[in-house]
Amino acid sequence: MNFGYSPEQEALRSEVQTFIRDNVTDELVEEMDIHSGTDRPRGRGPLGQALYRQIGERGWLGIAYPSEYGGQGGSRIDQYIVEEEFLRAGIQISMIGSGAPAILAAGTEEQKRYYIPRLIRGEVSFCLGFTEPHAGADLANLRCSAVRDGDEFVINGQKMYTTSAHVSTHIYLMARTDRTASKHKGISIFIFPMDTPGLTVRPLWTIQNNPSAPKFTTYGAARTNEVFFDDVRIPASALLGEENDGWRVGSMGLNLDRVGAGRYLISVRRDEDIINFLKSDEALGARLSESEVVRDKVAELWTEAQVCRLMTMRSMSIVERGGAFSYEGSAEKVWAPEHGVRISESIMQMLGPHGSLLRGSPHSVQDGLYAHNVMGSFQSGINHGSVQIMRDQVARRGLGMPSSRGNKAAGVK
Amino acid sequence: MTKCPVCGAEVDVAAIKAQTGTTGGGAREMDPRAGTRQFHDGQWFYFDTIECRNNFTMQPDRYLSGQG
Numbered sequence A: 001m002n003f004g005y006s007p008e009q010e011a012l013r014s015e016v017q018t019f020i021r022d023n024v025t026d027e028l029v030e031e032m033d034i035h036s037g038t039d040r041p042r043g044r045g046p047l048g049q050a051l052y053r054q055i056g057e058r059g060w061l062g063i064a065y066p067s068e069y070g071g072q073g074g075s076r077i078d079q080y081i082v083e084e085e086f087l088r089a090g091i092q093i094s095m096i097g098s099g100a101p102a103i104l105a106a107g108t109e110e111q112k113r114y115y116i117p118r119l120i121r122g123e124v125s126f127c128l129g130f131t132e133p134h135a136g137a138d139l140a141n142l143r144c145s146a147v148r149d150g151d152e153f154v155i156n157g158q159k160m161y162t163t164s165a166h167v168s169t170h171i172y173l174m175a176r177t178d179r180t181a182s183k184h185k186g187i188s189i190f191i192f193p194m195d196t197p198g199l200t201v202r203p204l205w206t207i208q209n210n211p212s213a214p215k216f217t218t219y220g221a222a223r224t225n226e227v228f229f230d231d232v233r234i235p236a237s238a239l240l241g242e243e244n245d246g247w248r249v250g251s252m253g254l255n256l257d258r259v260g261a262g263r264y265l266i267s268v269r270r271d272e273d274i275i276n277f278l279k280s281d282e283a284l285g286a287r288l289s290e291s292e293v294v295r296d297k298v299a300e301l302w303t304e305a306q307v308c309r310l311m312t313m314r315s316m317s318i319v320e321r322g323g324a325f326s327y328e329g330s331a332e333k334v335w336a337p338e339h340g341v342r343i344s345e346s347i348m349q350m351l352g353p354h355g356s357l358l359r360g361s362p363h364s365v366q367d368g369l370y371a372h373n374v375m376g377s378f379q380s381g382i383n384h385g386s387v388q389i390m391r392d393q394v395a396r397r398g399l400g401m402p403s404s405r406g407n408k409a410a411g412v413k
Numbered sequence B: 001m002t003k004c005p006v007c008g009a010e011v012d013v014a015a016i017k018a019q020t021g022t023t024g025g026g027a028r029e030m031d032p033r034a035g036t037r038q039f040h041d042g043q044w045f046y047f048d049t050i051e052c053r054n055n056f057t058m059q060p061d062r063y064l065s066g067q068g
């Protein structure tokens, strides 16, 4: 058992850090910022594309993906190291999302060859079309329907909280293909372009909308979306996996999407930011760092953050070895968001009234970063599977407890 | 035109569906102020606000029976 990194991995990390120091500019971070109101798919601007080329040449894109699909066939830990360093610099190069792992596990050869290299290079991005107004925690209630018509499916219905629908090239959609089957059985997954006729997007503004969150806010997205489908015709080749097997494919993808730097750093970033602030030259930070109460709290929270890190390492090691990964990601998704809430509240207490001022206010601390993080921390307990549903998964899959009657319907999320 | 099944306000169906922009990914975009809709039992219902739709989502039968 080794909890550290090998000398080669440490060398990779410092190589990436040097690259970031030399090449990542404020303009680049701005262009790739997912919080800004831009409508441009992430990484598709001129600076982002140049960055993807540069890091691609170094073999740092899609490190853990198979080489026949544009990856490097390398280790997950290496990929994690690269993604972690870029995330710290404010750039998300990982293709976070359930799509890629689901395609690799359930896709046809053609789907793998088309999507995986393009996802790696940032040319294609998916939004997650699962939740509906009446299907959230109880996702299997979904009603968006896909009806087969020869070589096509015709989609009617709507999706809710489709984050990134306005900046994605494709939607990764869960729809009902058999109304007569039991709730979990008649569901299928489809992937198709956002510009397919009959598909429309309507913005929903989050609590981070006005003012917009500063860079480096965790869950700072100002916008999520509703997506409507009016007789949207897609080829049958858009189906991912078997027809009516979408519940299994979708759950597996969601679960695997919980492994890696993207999710872990969301929780730990807040700890790192406040520690850096307390150690900085800023008068408030310097004054606070001398307080015993503050030091005690920060050390306690840092210790909690290390649990997030260890859970992530364990998840990666299970997946890397090809082991069964079921409730471990759910446990991580309970601990990390709740740690995020605890630390965000504690930081507010440490900073006092200035800490609650939002971006753009005079006297705000670090342009309101910590105040915006408080709002984001509450969102992260709900999205991508709420902490209550995650606890239910831990109880059932991890502890072997029976489904409670009320939770029988509650699904993957 | 139709009526919001929750509050009875006039709702302009064409305006709700009208394209007002295009996203970076090429999807048609709609104006959020024009109202919204919900696909319920294979049929679209139209609302002046998302709050009205939330009420409908929670108790559709209450509003559908009210419609007669």
Ligand SMILES: Cc1cc2nc3c(=O)[nH]c(=O)nc-3n(C[C@H](O)[C@H](O)[C@H](O)COP(=O)(O)OP(=O)(O)OC[C@H]3O[C@@H](n4cnc5c(N)ncnc54)[C@H](O)[C@@H]3O)c2cc1C
Binding pocket: A127, A128, A129, A130, A131, A133, A135, A136, A137, A138, A160, A161, A162, A163, A164, A206, A224, A379, A382, A383, A384, A385, A386, A387, A388, A389, A392, A406, A407, A410, A413
């Ligand atoms: C910022 C944000 C971004 C999101 N992005 C996406 C996205 O990109 N794509 C997507 O498909 N969805 C997305 N979601 C939706 C998210 O997955 C849902 O909000 C979530 O599944 C909960 O569903 P709901 O909102 O309908 O709440 P509900 O299902 O109404 O649940 C309300 C509360 O009750 C709790 N609860 C419900 N059932 C049970 C139970 N059986 N036992 C115990 N507690 C229960 C829930 O945990 C929750 O706290 C996003 C949500 C947010 C807030």
Ligand SMILES: [Zn+2]
Binding pocket: B004, B005, B006, B007, B008, B009, B047, B048, B049, B052
């Ligand atoms: Zn109304």
